[in-house]
Amino acid sequence: MVKAMPWRGGFRGVGTGALTGGFLCVFALAACEDPAPDPQAALIAKGREIFFNETFAGNGRTCGTCHRAEENFTLGPAFIATLPADDPLFVAETNPELATLENPVLLRRFGLILENLDGFGDLENVFTQRGIPHTLALPTSVASAQGPRTGWSGDGAPGDGSLRSFATGAVIQHFPKTLNRVSGVDFRLPTDDELDALEAFQLSLGRQEDLALPLPLKGVVAARGQEIFLDNALGKCNACHFNAGANGNPAIFGADAGNLNFNTGVEDLPDQPADLTGERVPPDDGLGTPGDGTFNTPPLVEAADTGPFFHNNSVETIEGTVAFYNGDTFNNSPAGQLISGATGSGINLDATQTEEVAAFLRVINALENIRGAVALLEESAAQKQGPARATLALAGAETDDAIAVLAGADLSLAAVAHLREARRLIKKAARSWFFRKRLTREATEEQRKARGEIVEES
Amino acid sequence: MEPRSIGFAVLAALLWSAPLQAQKTTEQFVPIGQSPGLSGKSTYLGAIEAADSVTQTVTAGGRSVQVTERTRIWLDRSGARQPNVAGSFADLQAGRRVEIKYEDEARRERADWIKVQADAGQ
Numbered sequence: 001m002v003k004a005m006p007w008r009g010g011f012r013g014v015g016t017g018a019l020t021g022g023f024l025c026v027f028a029l030a031a032c033e034d035p036a037p038d039p040q041a042a043l044i045a046k047g048r049e050i051f052f053n054e055t056f057a058g059n060g061r062t063c064g065t066c067h068r069a070e071e072n073f074t075l076g077p078a079f080i081a082t083l084p085a086d087d088p089l090f091v092a093e094t095n096p097e098l099a100t101l102e103n104p105v106l107l108r109r110f111g112l113i114l115e116n117l118d119g120f121g122d123l124e125n126v127f128t129q130r131g132i133p134h135t136l137a138l139p140t141s142v143a144s145a146q147g148p149r150t151g152w153s154g155d156g157a158p159g160d161g162s163l164r165s166f167a168t169g170a171v172i173q174h175f176p177k178t179l180n181r182v183s184g185v186d187f188r189l190p191t192d193d194e195l196d197a198l199e200a201f202q203l204s205l206g207r208q209e210d211l212a213l214p215l216p217l218k219g220v221v222a223a224r225g226q227e228i229f230l231d232n233a234l235g236k237c238n239a240c241h242f243n244a245g246a247n248g249n250p251a252i253f254g255a256d257a258g259n260l261n262f263n264t265g266v267e268d269l270p271d272q273p274a275d276l277t278g279e280r281v282p283p284d285d286g287l288g289t290p291g292d293g294t295f296n297t298p299p300l301v302e303a304a305d306t307g308p309f310f311h312n313n314s315v316e317t318i319e320g321t322v323a324f325y326n327g328d329t330f331n332n333s334p335a336g337q338l339i340s341g342a343t344g345s346g347i348n349l350d351a352t353q354t355e356e357v358a359a360f361l362r363v364i365n366a367l368e369n370i371r372g373a374v375a376l377l378e379e380s381a382a383q384k385q386g387p388a389r390a391t392l393a394l395a396g397a398e399t400d401d402a403i404a405v406l407a408g409a410d411l412s413l414a415a416v417a418h419l420r421e422a423r424r425l426i427k428k429a430a431r432s433w434f435f436r437k438r439l440t441r442e443a444t445e446e447q448r449k450a451r452g453e454i455v456e457e458s
Numbered sequence: 459m460e461p462r463s464i465g466f467a468v469l470a471a472l473l474w475s476a477p478l479q480a481q482k483t484t485e486q487f488v489p490i491g492q493s494p495g496l497s498g499k500s501t502y503l504g505a506i507e508a509a510d511s512v513t514q515t516v517t518a519g520g521r522s523v524q525v526t527e528r529t530r531i532w533l534d535r536s537g538a539r540q541p542n543v544a545g546s547f548a549d550l551q552a553g554r555r556v557e558i559k560y561e562d563e564a565r566r567e568r569a570d571w572i573k574v575q576a577d578a579g580q
Contacts, residue, residue, distance in 0.1 A: 119483045121544060158485040160495030168494045169484040180541040181487045189492055289483065 047201025058175030058187040060088040066132045070397045072306050074134040077111045097178045110313045118289050128284040131313040134306045136206030141246035144258035152311035153287040154261045154296040164199040210245040216456035225360030246299040261294035265333025266310045304365035305401040319358040362405045369402035370451050377444045392430040399423045415453035422446035489536040490557045490573045502558040509550040516550045523569045530571040
């Protein structure tokens with residue numbers, strides 16, 4: 001009788017011990033089998049593949065052309081300036097058939113994308129120029145009592161208007177080979193399966209739920225900013241951006257109100273940067289055709305590192321964005337007038353208070369960056385070297401964002417120090433074969449220390 | 459209820475809006491029967507039975523549907539590999555293949571949009 005060899009990935013016994021060994025092998029194999037595949041994870045992975053690689057037989061663009069993972073699923077002028085001339089973003093410059101698909105001056109200078117929200121009957125004169133909204137935290141920001149709201153005016157999707165159907169409209173608007181936009185010639189429409197996968201992927205990005213304010217913030221400036229934000233007599237922000245999200249305060253608008261549209265007067269701002277170029281920028285009338293002047297409420301947790309701001313990228317900084325609500329343009333707008341009528345006054349923050357609210361928005365953005373970075377670091381630890389490097393790159397980008405939003409206003413410098421160390425460790429991990437997982441763990445620990453400098457841990 | 463809460467309640471009431479309607483514009487280029495989340499579920503797909511330009515109604519699937527000033531009408535020319543274009547009531551002719559989306563799916567009284575198959579040469 002030959003002794004069965006111990007299980008080390010294979011059975012080497014022969015003769016009369018083979019049958020026993022065979023059973024052992026079967027049991028061992030069962031113990032070593034991969035876990036049953038997660039259908040939702042597979043759908044998300046498929047959606048990711050489509051989002052970044054599928055051109056739908058169009059002009060070469062993908063969803064990821066404008067919604068870049070390393071740029072918080074949006075694009076700003078600084079990143080656009082780094083792209084090569086043959087990037088599909090610039091098809092209007094390289095393909096004569098698409099010369100009027102975009103305005104290259106406005107695209108490069110302000111990150112503005114041409115949209116025919118009021119129809120395709122007069123391409124030369126009827127269009128809008130809008131910034132690229134990020135696709136983060138969508139589970140918290142699409143639903144409303146009146147139906148799903150997608151895009152800057154809440155009416156971005158054809159068909160049933162859902163997030164799932166949004167991709168169909170995006171392919172038609174942004175992907176065609178020519179401006180004839182003939183289905184089956186200039187593009188192909190996403191299939192039902194592709195729409196399902198794209199929706200699953202997009203819903204998986206970023207926050208899955210709203211914050212529960214107030215947070216126990218350690219920094220006095222951000223903490224005061226949070227107080228102002230939540231004060232219905234002072235900042236009044238929480239009315240429309242409940243818990244710094246995208247939804248109306250349920251105590252005001254009803255439990256199921258969800259995401260809302262408002263006319264805040266942004267279109268009436270003087271000296272809009274795009275207008276200063278002399279390029280044609282028709283007025284944007286917002287929701288509907290013809291529009292009612294309202295635009296969709298975006299979430300604020302992700303705001304500080306996804307500027308420029310508002311539907312037309314008209315304000316560059318988060319401080320300027322907060323200051324907008326103190327100005328005549330907002331206070332004279334329909335939304336501003338209603339707030340004034342409801343509360344007895346408009347929004348009148350002084351400079352210090354404006355900066356305090358902005359500091360609060362910077363800090364909660366950084367906390368979200370840290371949460372995202374930790375999730376990516378943990379994900380990378382379970383991956384093989386190649387995919388892990390890509391995931392670490394994204395973790396690095398999140399960390400860079402956190403550093404930028406905090407250091408940009410001299411906030412929580414102790415946290416910034418930990419984040420810089422985390423960044424150094426992430427870079428090292430990406431280059432390392434043997435110590436990657438250990439370095440990743442250390443980077444994760446630095447992220448957690450950074451968080452501990454910003455908010456009291458429960 | 460304190461005055462500020464009453465004020466905000468008024469604010470909420472004034473801002474309350476009618477149900478959203480999906481963006482109509484890119485719908486123009488979606489061929490008949492391929493509207494995401496709608497075709498095969500809540501639109502009518504079939505042939506026009508009759509059209510009355512006096513009452514501005516079109517009969518399809520045994521039901522008369524009002525064509526209003528808000529109704530978008532598009533000619534589907536994708537089968538001929540031509541761009542879809544805006545149409546008019548005159549294009550809603552008996553026998554033509556059509557897809558109708560209703561303003562109110564339950565009532566099916568008024569058309570939100572109508573896509574009609576273009577004739578050869580249109």
